[in-house]
Amino acid sequence: MQTIKICNVIPGMMNAEIIGIIGKIITKEYSGKKGSGKLCSLMLTDETGSVRVVLWNDEISRVEGAKEGDALRVRGFVKQGMFGPEIMLGKEGFAEVTERGPDKIRIADLREGHKPDVRAALVWLFESSPFYDICPKCGVSLKGGEYKCVAHGEVQPGYALRVSGVIDDGTGSMRCVFFKENAERILGADAEKAKDIVLRKGVTELFKNAQLREYIFSGRVRKNAIFDRIEFVVDKINEVDPVKEAKQMLSRFSS
Numbered sequence: 001m002q003t004i005k006i007c008n009v010i011p012g013m014m015n016a017e018i019i020g021i022i023g024k025i026i027t028k029e030y031s032g033k034k035g036s037g038k039l040c041s042l043m044l045t046d047e048t049g050s051v052r053v054v055l056w057n058d059e060i061s062r063v064e065g066a067k068e069g070d071a072l073r074v075r076g077f078v079k080q081g082m083f084g085p086e087i088m089l090g091k092e093g094f095a096e097v098t099e100r101g102p103d104k105i106r107i108a109d110l111r112e113g114h115k116p117d118v119r120a121a122l123v124w125l126f127e128s129s130p131f132y133d134i135c136p137k138c139g140v141s142l143k144g145g146e147y148k149c150v151a152h153g154e155v156q157p158g159y160a161l162r163v164s165g166v167i168d169d170g171t172g173s174m175r176c177v178f179f180k181e182n183a184e185r186i187l188g189a190d191a192e193k194a195k196d197i198v199l200r201k202g203v204t205e206l207f208k209n210a211q212l213r214e215y216i217f218s219g220r221v222r223k224n225a226i227f228d229r230i231e232f233v234v235d236k237i238n239e240v241d242p243v244k245e246a247k248q249m250l251s252r253f254s255s
């Protein structure tokens with residue numbers, strides 16, 4: 001049987017067959033008038049969209065060991081759920097993992113020197129003055145209160161933003177540091193605007209607009225010698241985009 005794209009999955013279909021990349025998997029117990037048991041809900045995404053797949057009781061064994069990032073082939077009937085179409089297997093349906101996705105990089109496994117892309121939630125920011133002095137010509141940090149750049153000599157200092165916080169992916173958490181445009185993005189204000197807010201209303205006001213949510217962080221893990229711990233220096237922040245991720249993964253599988 002031919003598979004269809006997820007954007008073409010419509011409530012009422014008796015036999016829809018799709019391949020998608022597994023997103024969040026939620027397994028839980030239920031109990032009600034008709035009895036009790038277990039249900040497993042997972043999001044499947046391809047390059048055209050996402051759809052929820054719901055498995056009940058014995059059906060759950062078909063996806064045992066499946067994890068986020070694996071490709072799953074599913075056939076079932078489609079009904080209208082609370083948040084859009086949902087696929088259920090029914091008697092004729094099936095579900096099987098057709099490809100294993102790459103192992104996810106987990107915060108718990110990170111060590112000094114790693115340069116990973118980590119998908120994690122930014123859960124906390126430390127509220128403190130985020131400004132530090134930089135050379136206005138090359139942007140290098142000016143340390144020790146001296147306004148001297150190695151390349152440009154004595155300069156009238158400019159300033160940039162530095163913010164630290166905590167990221168968490170469920171396997172562990174880690175201190176993280178954002179500089180310059182990354183700090184600006186997290187705070188939702190460029191350096192100049194941030195200065196203005198802090199001067200007029202204080203540091204707390206600046207942090208009120210911070211964007212605490214899930215991102216994909218690229219960067220490096222370094223040792224912070226002063227505090228004797230490792231921390232994640234974020235070089236790039238990417239939005240979580242399931243459709244884009246699924247597209248990349250599915251194209252790799254089919255090549």
Ligand SMILES: [Zn+2]
Nearest residue numbers: 135138149152
């Ligand atoms: Zn300079």
